[in-house]
Amino acid sequence: MDLWKWFGLVCVLASIRNGLQAADVSDLVESLPGQPPVKFKQYAGYVTVSKSHGRAFFYWFVEADSKKASSLPVAFWFNGGPGCSSVGVGALLELGPFFPNYNGTGLIRNKHSWNKLANIVFVESPASVGFSYSNTSSDYSYFSDDLTAKDNLAFTLGWYEKFPEYKKNELYLTGESFAGHYLPELAQQILNYNELQASSNKINFKGFAVGNPATDAYSDNLGATDFYHSHSLISDETYKKLKDNCDFAYDLPVDYSLHNATCLNTSNYALDVVMREINIYNIYGPSCNPPAKSGRPAFVQSLGMVRLAGVNPCAPDNVYPFLNSPQVKAALHARADINWTECSRVVGANYTIPDYTRSMLPLYRELLTKGIRIWVYSGDTDGVVPTTSTRYWLAKLNLSIETVWYPWNHSSQVGGWSQTYTNLTFATVRDAGHEVPQYQPGRALKLFKHFLKGQSLPTFNYTK
Ligand SMILES: *[C@@H]1O[C@H](CO)[C@@H](O)[C@H](O)[C@H]1NC(C)=O
Ligand SMILES: *[C@@H]1O[C@H](CO)[C@@H](O)[C@H](O)[C@H]1NC(C)=O
Ligand SMILES: *[C@@H]1O[C@H](CO)[C@@H](O)[C@H](O)[C@H]1NC(C)=O
Ligand SMILES: *[C@@H]1O[C@H](CO)[C@@H](O)[C@H](O)[C@H]1NC(C)=O
Ligand SMILES: *[C@@H]1O[C@H](CO)[C@@H](O)[C@H](O)[C@H]1NC(C)=O
Ligand SMILES: *[C@@H]1O[C@H](CO)[C@@H](O)[C@H](O)[C@H]1NC(C)=O
Ligand SMILES: *[C@@H]1O[C@H](CO)[C@@H](O)[C@H](O)[C@H]1NC(C)=O
Ligand SMILES: *[C@@H]1O[C@H](CO)[C@@H](O)[C@H](O)[C@H]1NC(C)=O
Ligand SMILES: *[C@@H]1O[C@H](CO)[C@@H](O)[C@H](O)[C@H]1NC(C)=O
Secondary structure, eight states, rough: OOOHHHHHHHHHHHHHHHOOOOOGGGGGEEEOOTTTOSOOOOOEEEEEETTTTTEEEEEEEESSSSTGGSSSEEEEEEOOOTBOOOOIIIIIIIIEEEEEEESSEEEEETTTTTGHHHHHHHEOOOOSOOOOSSSHHHGGGGOOOHHHHHHHHHHHHHHHHHOGTTTOOOEEEETTHHHHHHHHHHHHHHHHHTSSOOGGGSSSEEEEEEEEEEHHHHHHHHHHHHHHHTTTTOHHHHHHHHHHHOOTTTTTTTTTTTTTTTHHHHHHHHIIISSSSSTTTTTTTTTOOSOTTOOOOOOOHHHHHHHSSSSSSTTHHHHHHHHHHHHHHHHHOOTTTOOSSSHHHHHHHHBOOHHOOOOOOOHHHTTTTTTTTTEEEOOOOOSSSHHHHHHHHHHHHHHEEEEEEEEEEEEEEEEEEEEEEEEEEEEEEEEESSSSHHHHHHHHHHHHHHHHHOOOOOOOOOOO
């Protein structure tokens, strides 16, 4: 038994004796290789979501970088895909306390880390994402929204067993992209769970904030097509062909579908020929060229790109060597025999197709009446789930407007625009791509701060 496990056992015994509840110290991360010193604690490891199947989700929990950490909210973060890693993408490229350096050998501080404001838990969901796994191989042949939502609830409950002292804190869900399915679905699971619990046992769940979310296939696909056309990425002829031949309600996001040969051919032409050289996740930013291929020699390029653009489009290349180093896996308590990948092929291949296109709008109509905080934000240079798409489905919800579309200020510049509705706040983030905190870290942190406080984003207080 290693020292920390032993120490953990002593703490558990001591807490039973004292009636106190303390964190699972065996998951404590002392320090990561190449990590700058910090004052906050980190934990990482596994939460079992199915005992009978031997299925476990990996998490990385960074306590708030604040003396008040124990009273600040907890926020879970989920990346999308489906199949992409919250640890490798969310934590190490977007909003975590550290980013990998240019060759993946160490870490640098992210001064806009969301753990300045809250305790952040990066969750790898569903099984086979990142370091998460199942010991039952049939779990890898079928994935769905329903299974993921139930596993995410099991994760939530299992996480509280490890960290019971955080039960009193407010809980928020955050995430982006396909987490547009995960967040409202987990919210519903938590609310249903709470209905069956005595008040002392309820999860202190307050709401969710979701960015560039996959929500309603028809709106998302039509919005993307209109965005490509209105942003001069495709020709009038291609635009017309897509509109005439695609069935937006049943086609897959971004790569459209297999339903209609002309639609498929035209979308392949638009995305793989005409738009291939741009970064569709951030249409005006630089691309990681040559195109993403494992083993591309990107490190040297990355340095140049950072200076040029502020955001390194090849940054994912730095995450691979970092998370796959045996020392890092050991420090994070990740299984040594799992090779970390940015997005799980297994989930991508076997997530049931109807759930990709299932509309979340009926669920929104339900959740909007439940007294939780719902924020939807949108990086306005994303071409994957563009702002246009989100505006189309918000319009379908026919919500009452409380504050009309206004520019919000950040450092005396327009951070984006916001419109508030009864029980839902919408905000764009100007010049941000799909991964909003990666492309506009300061604006994203401001948005997160206002979300946590339940305060509208500030407008400008002078006229020119
Ligand atoms: C999966 O199997 C490994 C190896 O037998 C075991 O160590 C681990 O505890 C199992 N995981 C779960 C969640 O049961
Ligand atoms: C990685 O980059 C750091 C500077 O960020 C440098 O000190 C170190 O020598 C590099 N290591 C390798 C293996 O290239
Ligand atoms: C998807 O599931 C099938 C079984 O239904 C399995 O044979 C296949 O290996 C799975 N795909 C991947 C990429 O793992
Ligand atoms: C594609 O859809 C359009 C519009 O519904 C239809 O006119 C066309 O025949 C379809 N093409 C194929 C190959 O199915
Ligand atoms: C597919 O698109 C290419 C390029 O636009 C075109 O030359 C070809 O005829 C198209 N094929 C079909 C079946 O529509
Ligand atoms: C992990 O990667 C190594 C090196 O590429 C390879 O030898 C090994 O088979 C991989 N393991 C798994 C479980 O995929
Ligand atoms: C807004 O939320 C409250 C609960 O906080 C609910 O009673 C009300 O019906 C909701 N309004 C709409 C329009 O959904
Ligand atoms: C939208 O809401 C307004 C009232 O706010 C109502 O009059 C109208 O019928 C609604 N439209 C739809 C399509 O539900
Ligand atoms: C932006 O909003 C903040 C908070 O309301 C305010 O203090 C600041 O003066 C505003 N800046 C401008 C330029 O209006």
